[in-house]
Amino acid sequence: MQTLNTKSTQHKTQPIVEKRTEQRANTRVGHTAPTYLSRITSKITITVGLLFLVVFAIWCYQAFERGTTTVAYKNSSGFVLTNVNVLTMADDTVLEAKTVVVRNGTISDILNSNDAIPKDLPIIKGHGRYVMPGLIDLHVHVLDRSYAKSALAAGVTTVRNMGGFPYHLKWRDELENAYWYGANIVTSSPIMNSVEQGDPLSHFRVDDPLLAREAVRDFIDQGYDFIKVYEGLNAQTYAAILDEASKLNVAVAGHPSYDLMASAPEKHGALRTFEHIEEVYDGFLNREQNNELATAAAQFLSKQGVVLVPTLAVNRELTRLSSEKQTYFSQLDLDAINPFVRAIYEETSFNRWLNASLELAAYNVSTDTYFHELTRFMDNHNVKMGMGSDAGALVGLPGPASIDEMLLMAEAGVAPYTILKSATTHAADVLFKGDTLGQLAPGFTADMVVLNDNPITALNTLREPAMVIQNGRVFNQNDLRVLKQEAHEHASWLLSVSRHLNYLIFG
Numbered sequence: 378m379q380t381l382n383t384k385s386t387q388h389k390t391q392p393i394v395e396k397r398t399e400q401r402a403n404t405r406v407g408h409t410a411p412t413y414l415s416r417i418t419s420k421i422t423i424t425v426g427l428l429f430l431v432v433f434a435i436w437c438y439q440a441f442e443r444g445t446t447t448v449a450y451k452n453s454s455g456f457v458l459t460n461v462n463v464l465t466m467a468d469d470t471v472l473e474a475k476t477v478v479v480r481n482g483t484i485s486d487i488l489n490s491n492d493a494i495p496k497d498l499p500i501i502k503g504h505g506r507y508v509m510p511g512l513i514d515l516h517v518h519v520l521d522r523s524y525a526k527s528a529l530a531a532g533v534t535t536v537r538n539m540g541g542f543p544y545h546l547k548w549r550d551e552l553e554n555a556y557w558y559g560a561n562i563v564t565s566s567p568i569m570n571s572v573e574q575g576d577p578l579s580h581f582r583v584d585d586p587l588l589a590r591e592a593v594r595d596f597i598d599q600g601y602d603f604i605k606v607y608e609g610l611n612a613q614t615y616a617a618i619l620d621e622a623s624k625l626n627v628a629v630a631g632h633p634s635y636d637l638m639a640s641a642p643e644k645h646g647a648l649r650t651f652e653h654i655e656e657v658y659d660g661f662l663n664r665e666q667n668n669e670l671a672t673a674a675a676q677f678l679s680k681q682g683v684v685l686v687p688t689l690a691v692n693r694e695l696t697r698l699s700s701e702k703q704t705y706f707s708q709l710d711l712d713a714i715n716p717f718v719r720a721i722y723e724e725t726s727f728n729r730w731l732n733a734s735l736e737l738a739a740y741n742v743s744t745d746t747y748f749h750e751l752t753r754f755m756d757n758h759n760v761k762m763g764m765g766s767d768a769g770a771l772v773g774l775p776g777p778a779s780i781d782e783m784l785l786m787a788e789a790g791v792a793p794y795t796i797l798k799s800a801t802t803h804a805a806d807v808l809f810k811g812d813t814l815g816q817l818a819p820g821f822t823a824d825m826v827v828l829n830d831n832p833i834t835a836l837n838t839l840r841e842p843a844m845v846i847q848n849g850r851v852f853n854q855n856d857l858r859v860l861k862q863e864a865h866e867h868a869s870w871l872l873s874v875s876r877h878l879n880y881l882i883f884g
């Protein structure tokens with residue numbers, strides 16, 4: 378999904394109306410030459426004033442803006458979690474009645490119940506609950522710090538941000554330094570798209586392969602973790618991005634290039650993930666519900682080892698907005714959306730779907746059903762699945778939408794164990810972190826979710842985690858409540874605008 382699409386044509390007629398009013402007023406009072414000079418002067422004053430305000434806002438943002446938290450200080454050298462059933466995610470067995478030992482943010486041991494417990498660490502009783510690795514959502518748009526808090530409160534300990542801005546680098550560092558708590562952020566570069574199709578306010582637009590290579594190097598220099606591509610890019614530019622990124626050993630993820638698909642589809646093998654089942658339908662299947670083309674797509678993706686991130690949740694959201702309209706819209710937690718983002722979305726996506734015709738709503742319902750079939754088909758044909766909700770792109774929030782995504786994959790017919798892998802081991806592999814994240818074993822980062830039931834037999838239990846542990850920091854029920862509350866305390870309008878201005882001016 379495209380985000381922060383600020384294109385709007387609604388005010389096109391406004392300046393003409395103003396001009397006419399101005400002309401009428403001028404005729405009435407009979408303006409002459411000296412007022413022309415004073416008008417120019419006042420225009421200069423207004424422009425200088427505005428410029429000053431912009432510079433002041435950006436200076437304030439750069440100098441003072443930093444995230445905070447009211448969650449109690451969380452530094453601990455470790456703990457012992459006793460009497461838990463462990464889903465290591467190395468396979469689908471559940472290790473019963475174990476003790477997990479965590480030291481300095483890392484799992485140091487998984488002991489049997491009759492083994493001696495280290496005496497130097499505090500004990501947390503597991504009461505026979507289940508523990509699995511922290512969830513990883515591979516496709517979110519972190520448009521406010523509050524979004525990372527909302528993710529962590531739901532047991533999502535890492536998110537892959539799919540539309541990078543400079544502030545994500547700042548937030549990622551703040552999280553690493555524990556200034557506040559939220560899902561760890563792995564962030565893409567700004568979205569790379571063509572000059573014609575890209576949004577001037579939020580995409581990096583490029584049509585020239587050489588400039589694209591230079592941009593890839595710059596983005597990685599600036600600290601972005603990987604490169605995000607959009608389908609509008611021409612074949613040469615898209616191929617150049619894939620090539621430059623592989624030289625630098627960094628991942629490229631995003632939408633396929635239809636241009637490149639026509640000339641050299643195999644080059645898409647360099648993509649780390651293929652985003653949206655909708656793109657499989659639009660790209661490989663030419664918008665036909667065709668089993669032969671679906672088989673070819675599945676063979677291509679599985680042979681190239683590209684992970685498919687279906688993002689069913691965002692499709693269900695737009696389908697429900699367009700078919701159930703206000704009945705669905707009124708149930709949503711819209712207060713948790715950043716106010717600047719919400720204002721933009723109201724003008725663009727919300728109204729578009731809420732005003733959808735009966736015909737468009739019916740089309741959305743039927744494609745939503747088919748996307749589920751196609752997801753199951755891809756899974757049955759050995760395509761590796763990655764969990765990604767596309768939260769932040771419409772009404773869903775990272776965390777709750779991530780769990781929705783997993784339940785929708787189950788509704789589509791994907792087995793619960795595969796779904797859990799899509800959010801743990803497969804997702805960690807996508808991030809090149811398969812040896813530290815996504816499993817519970819000695820040496821792995823202590824990112825865990827403690828659950829009341831076994832998620833393999835009761836996936837729904839993910840909705841209400843009993844405890845979330847990230848980098849060895851324990852968030853109990855009370856902390857999770859505070860995080861959920863903080864997830865509603867987003868940045869102000871002014872701050873959100875100055876963040877974006879900062880990006881537009883300094884890149």
Ligand SMILES: [Zn+2]
Nearest residue numbers: 378539767770
């Ligand atoms: Zn997206």
